[in-house]
Amino acid sequence: MANWVKACAADDIATEDLIRFDHEGRSFAIYRSPDDEYFATDGLCTHEQVHLEDGLVMDYIIECPMHNGRFDYRTGEAKGAPACVNLKTYPVKVEDGGVFIEIG
Amino acid sequence: MAAAAASERDYSLTGPASRRAVEIGLASAQWYHSDVPRNKMKELMKRTDGPAIRDTVIWLGSMAVLAAIAVWLWPSLWAMPFFLAYGVLYGSATDSRWHECGHGTAFRTRWMNDSVYQIASFMIMRNPVTWRWSHTRHHTDTIIVGRDPEIVLMRPPDLLRVGLNFFGLVDAWAAMKAMLVNAAGRLADEEKSYVPEKERAKAIGIARIWLTTYVATIIAAIWLGSVLPLILIGLPRLYGAWHHVMTGLLQHGGLAEDVTDHRLNSRTVHMNPVSRFIYWNMNYHVEHHMFPMVPYHALPRLHELIRHDLPTANPSILDAYREMWPAIKRQLRYENHFLKRELPPTARPYKAEFHECAPPGIAAA
Numbered sequence: 001m002a003n004w005v006k007a008c009a010a011d012d013i014a015t016e017d018l019i020r021f022d023h024e025g026r027s028f029a030i031y032r033s034p035d036d037e038y039f040a041t042d043g044l045c046t047h048e049q050v051h052l053e054d055g056l057v058m059d060y061i062i063e064c065p066m067h068n069g070r071f072d073y074r075t076g077e078a079k080g081a082p083a084c085v086n087l088k089t090y091p092v093k094v095e096d097g098g099v100f101i102e103i104g
Numbered sequence: 105m106a107a108a109a110a111s112e113r114d115y116s117l118t119g120p121a122s123r124r125a126v127e128i129g130l131a132s133a134q135w136y137h138s139d140v141p142r143n144k145m146k147e148l149m150k151r152t153d154g155p156a157i158r159d160t161v162i163w164l165g166s167m168a169v170l171a172a173i174a175v176w177l178w179p180s181l182w183a184m185p186f187f188l189a190y191g192v193l194y195g196s197a198t199d200s201r202w203h204e205c206g207h208g209t210a211f212r213t214r215w216m217n218d219s220v221y222q223i224a225s226f227m228i229m230r231n232p233v234t235w236r237w238s239h240t241r242h243h244t245d246t247i248i249v250g251r252d253p254e255i256v257l258m259r260p261p262d263l264l265r266v267g268l269n270f271f272g273l274v275d276a277w278a279a280m281k282a283m284l285v286n287a288a289g290r291l292a293d294e295e296k297s298y299v300p301e302k303e304r305a306k307a308i309g310i311a312r313i314w315l316t317t318y319v320a321t322i323i324a325a326i327w328l329g330s331v332l333p334l335i336l337i338g339l340p341r342l343y344g345a346w347h348h349v350m351t352g353l354l355q356h357g358g359l360a361e362d363v364t365d366h367r368l369n370s371r372t373v374h375m376n377p378v379s380r381f382i383y384w385n386m387n388y389h390v391e392h393h394m395f396p397m398v399p400y401h402a403l404p405r406l407h408e409l410i411r412h413d414l415p416t417a418n419p420s421i422l423d424a425y426r427e428m429w430p431a432i433k434r435q436l437r438y439e440n441h442f443l444k445r446e447l448p449p450t451a452r453p454y455k456a457e458f459h460e461c462a463p464p465g466i467a468a469a
Contacts, residue, residue, distance in 0.1 A: 017146065048132055048244060054142075056149045056397050058212070065397050067240045068208045080208060082240045084300060 195344025
């Protein structure tokens with residue numbers, strides 16, 4: 001059964017930016033793309049587990065603040081070294097101004 | 105010049121110091137960051153192609169012009185100043201281009217970063233694969249003994265090595281050896297400690313391309329009966345190295361080891377505009393380590409934003425050397441000596457949590 005959890009209000013995230021969301025011992029990153037779509041990934045970079053919350057969002061790329069490793073946050077795909085392992089992504093929906101992510 | 109004495113330190117990445125650093129939490133530690141509001145940080149991190157395109161056109165264009173004039177004047181001695189200037193752009197400016205483009209921050213456009221990275225890597229003789237990973241480790245574990253592969257001034261300092269490196273001799277020799285080993289299909293044990301297995305084939309491939317290029321240059325020199333091809337390709341890494349060594353030693357020289365606060369192990373130095381062009385603002389070294397996301401052209405603005413939280417920047421290269429040199433000399437006899445960077449009253453103290461968590465009845469420091 002789908003487990004949808006409210007992460008934040010849609011307006012909590014600026015366009016082309018992200019915020020951190022922690023839930024039950026796990027940490028996530030919630031993104032708002034340049035065209036106002038929302039996405040969610042694991043919050044820690046797969047390279048050295050640095051949180052992505054201080055990272056740079058450029059178009060559909062999240063860049064880790066520590067070593068500039070890059071991921072496409074829509075798919076989690078690692079796009080630039082030292083990131084080599086993909087990020088896990090999570091389904092997202094926006095309802096009544098809230099951003100919900102599905103945590104399995 | 106003094107050579108290194110026996111040291112109680114083990115800087116090897118595969119030795120006991122490395123294991124100790126992991127055991128006591130110095131490896132992959134949480135580092136101190138000055139507070140910068142997210143909206144300000146986003147402005148500073150913003151990527152744009154313009155400044156780096158401009159600077160790259162100036163850099164490579166100048167090299168082309170200087171090389172053309174120098175070759176035209178060759179073998180007259182009048183060619184020397186042009187070769188010397190060409191050498192600095194080849195053997196020193198490439199250090200900063202390698203660095204910035206390796207971070208991916210110079211340009212917004214990925215292929216531009218990658219192209220300049222490959223060109224600069226070749227000229228500075230740093231395998232773009234192995235050195236990317238070694239630099240990653242340098243940022244994770246900056247000046248952590250046994251973890252950081254890029255500690256230039258180890259203790260006690262090897263001043264002979266430093267002196268030879270002003271002419272690129274030590275680094276170029278090591279680079280040539282590494283290239284030959286990599287071209288033969290292998291990586292050194294230390295390289296293997298930080299280069300993931302699936303990246304190693306790329307390192308080997310690059311080394312083979314470089315080896316082919318150098319062999320072709322040597323053949324050209326023999327065929328032409330002239331050393332000129334080598335003066336243009338390869339040798340500038342030696343005769344042009346002095347500027348990047350001069351500025352690079354100041355990054356961490358004489359400062360603390362085994363701390364997790366870049367304000368204590370890195371140095372920001374104000375420099376003249378020519379040096380800053382060659383160095384691409386890496387003189388803002390505390391700022392760069394604290395926020396490696398910020399591109400070189402935004403580092404002066406970042407400096408203004410957080411200078412209240414940092415040790416006072418040295419006002420010039422000369423001043424920084426006047427500060428560093430006595431510490432280096434003292435380390436020849438007392439290798440535990442280092443310069444403690446004093447923080448201004450406006451700064452958050454080093455390891456502020458120890459002051460803020462004082463037991464009841466005891467005032468925080």
